[in-house]
Amino acid sequence: MTTNNQEPNRIAEVVETTTTGFTAQCYELYGAPALGSLVRVGDPAVYAVVHNVTTAALDLGRRVMARGASEATEEAVYHNNPQISRLLATHIEALVVGHDVGDATKYRLPSSPPRIHGFVYCCDANEIAAFTDGLDYLHLLTSASTPAIDEVIAANLRLAAESHSDPDAFRIRAGKALAAELASDIARLNAILRGIS
Amino acid sequence: MSTNGNQSDPGKLMGGTPLGTVVGGSLSEGVEVKLNDDASVEDIPVGSYVVIQGETKRFFGMVNEVKLAATDARLRTTPANLTDPFVAEVLSGTAAYGTITVRPRLLLPMIAGSDVELAPARTVPAHFARASKASDADVAQVFGVEDDRHFAVGTPLDMEAVVCLDLKAFVERSNGVFGKSGTGKSFLTRLLLIGVLQSRLSSLLIFDMHDEYGWAGSDAERGRQVKGLKQLFPAQVAVFALDAEKSMGRPVKPDVMVEIGYGDIEPEDIMVLRETLNISEVAAESSYSLERHFGKGKWLKAFLELEGRDAIFELANDININTSALASFHSRLTNRFARLPFLVEKPSQDSVQALMDQLDKGNHVVLEFGRYGDDVPAYMLVANLLTRRIYARYRDRQMTESVENGKSTTPLSIVIEEAHRFLSPAVASQSTFGIIAREMRKYNVTLLVVDQRPSGIDPEVMSQIATKVCCLLDDDRDVDAVMTGTSGSRELRSVLAGLESRQQALIFGNAVPIPVAVRIRDYGTTDSYDSLMRTASRRSAGKKTATSIEDTPSPSDRSEPAEPQAAAGRKDDEDELFG
Numbered sequence: 001m002t003t004n005n006q007e008p009n010r011i012a013e014v015v016e017t018t019t020t021g022f023t024a025q026c027y028e029l030y031g032a033p034a035l036g037s038l039v040r041v042g043d044p045a046v047y048a049v050v051h052n053v054t055t056a057a058l059d060l061g062r063r064v065m066a067r068g069a070s071e072a073t074e075e076a077v078y079h080n081n082p083q084i085s086r087l088l089a090t091h092i093e094a095l096v097v098g099h100d101v102g103d104a105t106k107y108r109l110p111s112s113p114p115r116i117h118g119f120v121y122c123c124d125a126n127e128i129a130a131f132t133d134g135l136d137y138l139h140l141l142t143s144a145s146t147p148a149i150d151e152v153i154a155a156n157l158r159l160a161a162e163s164h165s166d167p168d169a170f171r172i173r174a175g176k177a178l179a180a181e182l183a184s185d186i187a188r189l190n191a192i193l194r195g196i197s
Numbered sequence: 198m199s200t201n202g203n204q205s206d207p208g209k210l211m212g213g214t215p216l217g218t219v220v221g222g223s224l225s226e227g228v229e230v231k232l233n234d235d236a237s238v239e240d241i242p243v244g245s246y247v248v249i250q251g252e253t254k255r256f257f258g259m260v261n262e263v264k265l266a267a268t269d270a271r272l273r274t275t276p277a278n279l280t281d282p283f284v285a286e287v288l289s290g291t292a293a294y295g296t297i298t299v300r301p302r303l304l305l306p307m308i309a310g311s312d313v314e315l316a317p318a319r320t321v322p323a324h325f326a327r328a329s330k331a332s333d334a335d336v337a338q339v340f341g342v343e344d345d346r347h348f349a350v351g352t353p354l355d356m357e358a359v360v361c362l363d364l365k366a367f368v369e370r371s372n373g374v375f376g377k378s379g380t381g382k383s384f385l386t387r388l389l390l391i392g393v394l395q396s397r398l399s400s401l402l403i404f405d406m407h408d409e410y411g412w413a414g415s416d417a418e419r420g421r422q423v424k425g426l427k428q429l430f431p432a433q434v435a436v437f438a439l440d441a442e443k444s445m446g447r448p449v450k451p452d453v454m455v456e457i458g459y460g461d462i463e464p465e466d467i468m469v470l471r472e473t474l475n476i477s478e479v480a481a482e483s484s485y486s487l488e489r490h491f492g493k494g495k496w497l498k499a500f501l502e503l504e505g506r507d508a509i510f511e512l513a514n515d516i517n518i519n520t521s522a523l524a525s526f527h528s529r530l531t532n533r534f535a536r537l538p539f540l541v542e543k544p545s546q547d548s549v550q551a552l553m554d555q556l557d558k559g560n561h562v563v564l565e566f567g568r569y570g571d572d573v574p575a576y577m578l579v580a581n582l583l584t585r586r587i588y589a590r591y592r593d594r595q596m597t598e599s600v601e602n603g604k605s606t607t608p609l610s611i612v613i614e615e616a617h618r619f620l621s622p623a624v625a626s627q628s629t630f631g632i633i634a635r636e637m638r639k640y641n642v643t644l645l646v647v648d649q650r651p652s653g654i655d656p657e658v659m660s661q662i663a664t665k666v667c668c669l670l671d672d673d674r675d676v677d678a679v680m681t682g683t684s685g686s687r688e689l690r691s692v693l694a695g696l697e698s699r700q701q702a703l704i705f706g707n708a709v710p711i712p713v714a715v716r717i718r719d720y721g722t723t724d725s726y727d728s729l730m731r732t733a734s735r736r737s738a739g740k741k742t743a744t745s746i747e748d749t750p751s752p753s754d755r756s757e758p759a760e761p762q763a764a765a766g767r768k769d770d771e772d773e774l775f776g
């Protein structure tokens with residue numbers, strides 16, 4: 001596997017796809033973006049939020065063996081077993097939260113999911129700021145049933161805040177949007193808010 | 198901070214600060230408005246005005262309830278980690294929010310400023326209609342602008358716009374000024390009288406218990422004197438006085454000294470005093486027997502002149518009245534009336550005629566009681582007696598005139614303080630004041646009652662009071678009394694309870710389109726006189742010919758009345774309220 005040098009933000013490739021989300025294999029072992037990151041795939045872009053990262057044997061039939069019994073450091077394990085990076089792969093799972101239609105961004109599911117082998121890009125600060133200008137996508141996240149989604153939402157908003165020129169104002173705006181989504185579940189709202197502040 | 202983009206724009210169109218969105222409610226209870234997260238309940242007092250922009254109508258209403266609500270009941274029991282200012286800020290206005298209830302009262306024209314009659318609201322705005330604070334323009338639309346018929350009494354609490362009374366509606370019926378002691382009833386009444394006087398819609402007869410309206414009033418609070426009606430309108434106001442001694446010590450003498458003949462006092466005048474003098478009904482009614490016994494016009498003098506127990510016993514026997522009742526009646530009356538200097542055998546002039554002469558000239562009469570104002574029975578006796586006789590004249594005249602040519606005389610408004618004494622349930626049925634209040638304006642005479650204890654007034658009379666101007670009251674019974682029969686009294690009560698203890702009043706009834714809490718305009722500064730006189734001259738400029746008063750030559754130029762010592766050279770730098 002090679003890193004694409006012309007496109008430093010291109011980090012993975014779709015290997016499994018559904019209407020609500022996709023799985024992509026990262027080009028580099030452990031090369032996944034942070035939990036909650038906004039990624040985009042395809043043209044016109046489909047946006048998604050990374051909600052799960054796994055690293056495991058590529059061949060699910062073969063279990064990974066422990067190899068470090070005689071090694072001094074973890075680094076040495078990798079160094080002395082260069083084949084590891086071919087046997088292992090890092091995958092990200094992402095929830096679709098919106099897509100572009102012409103110049104506009106719609107915070108809803110596209111009519112068809114991204115294609116297999118679609119290139120997955122990590123969004124840069126400008127793209128994040130532009131996308132999170134609207135917060136309706138939070139509805140797709142809060143209603144997702146994936147595990148630990150609240151952590152993902154908090155992580156996503158923390159990251160998004162850094163891309164805005166006034167992070168505090170963004171946090172409050174996002175908090176209020178969340179409060180509207182979770183009006184009837186104060187405990188959950190509270191847990192997420194704790195994660196943002 | 199956070200505005201949801203879509204809510205600021207329609208708000209701007211309406212002028213006032215956007216408040217929120219209609220989410221429910223009813224016409225009788227009012228519509229519920231969920232506040233935007235940037236609108237705080239703390240800035241929206243009960244009684245403030247709200248405009249709601251419906252789909253096809255603009256509703257004008259009053260806030261009658263302010264509530265805190267939460268989307269999740271658990272917020273009450275586990276109030277989140279509100280020590281975190283971030284969490285607190287996020288939750289306020291979202292999960293924890295404010296709502297207000299607005300009762301729509303009027304429909305405004307869709308285009309502000311268009312000259313359409315305001316209609317009462319008979320329905321509510323639809324869901325999600327936008328509510329905003331009423332702008333000054335909205336309020337001006339509702340309460341009108343000062344002109345011949347409209348008198349500016351003040352400004353709504355925390356607004357700049359002016360609240361005007363519809364004087365035509367005001368003078369058509371009996372009205373009341375209520376409030377506990379020291380709330381500004383007299384100042385307010387004086388302003389109302391100035392408004393009526395300038396409008397020339399009605400003549401005034403003021404029973405000025407504490408010498409506040411005629412020549413000068415005192416502003417104990419600021420330790421100064423304020424001008425009375427005579428100083429502002431010398432040509433149109435005649436001051437009558439009862440207390441010769443007191444009236445002598447000031448720059449302008451009263452126009453008429455009033456004397457009352459014993460012969461003028463009728464049993465009815467005594468009946469009115471029954472409660473105040475604590476006379477039993479039997480005793481009071483013996484006046485009628487006395488009148489029969491001694492003769493009309495002679496009975497009181499004769500009765501008071503009786504001396505010694507034997508004479509009274511004998512009389513009691515003659516007229517068949519319980520002896521001890523008559524004896525105590527006799528002693529009460531002698532204690533009260535024998536030493537009143539203005540009660541004389543033969544009055545030097547007929548005060549009623551003098552009064553009628555002034556009223557017929559289109560003038561207004563202030564009867565100053567001087568020291569006798571503190572003597573409530575004396576005040577009542579004189580006020581009742583004069584009113585009874587003047588009312589009779591108006592009644593006769595009205596009957597003959599309306600038969601002759603259908604044209605009616607200038608209406609008369611009679612102003613009384615301590616009104617509950619004349620209008621208590623026991624007395625109101627008999628007293629002339631009670632009759633005037635109940636008959637409405639059949640004979641062109643109405644009352645302006647000024648009272649600090651409205652609960653003492655007969656409810657039937659109270660229900661005839663068309664416009665109520667109510668300063669702070671703290672006795673619940675008094676509040677009940679003024680609110681009886683008023684729709685939406687719940688919100689009005691909280692508005693009333695929230696008034697400051699001075700110079701603020703809730704006005705509701707005929708003369709205003711909807712109830713309004715007003716900061717009463719200032720009275721007593723040079724500026725305040727100027728602004729009042731400016732409207733006066735503006736008005737009279739427009740209608741010189743319509744007056745009957747100008748044939749009385751004016752003793753001094755009206756716009757420059759003589760300044761009394763106390764007020765001379767005093768210029769307050771308080772802001773002028775009305776330009």
Ligand SMILES: Nc1ncnc2c1ncn2[C@@H]1O[C@H](COP(=O)(O)OP(=O)(O)OP(=O)(O)O)[C@@H](O)[C@H]1O
Pocket residue numbers: 376377378379380381382383384385415416417418419649699700717718719720721
């Ligand atoms: N419109 C006003 N302009 C200026 N001062 C006012 C006004 N209203 C009230 N005040 C102040 O409040 C004081 C009390 O007012 P006022 O004498 O009218 O009260 P009241 O209700 O008639 O009292 P009482 O029941 O004792 O007759 C005044 O002396 C004055 O200082």
Ligand SMILES: [Mg+2]
Pocket residue numbers: 382383384
């Ligand atoms: Mg007073």
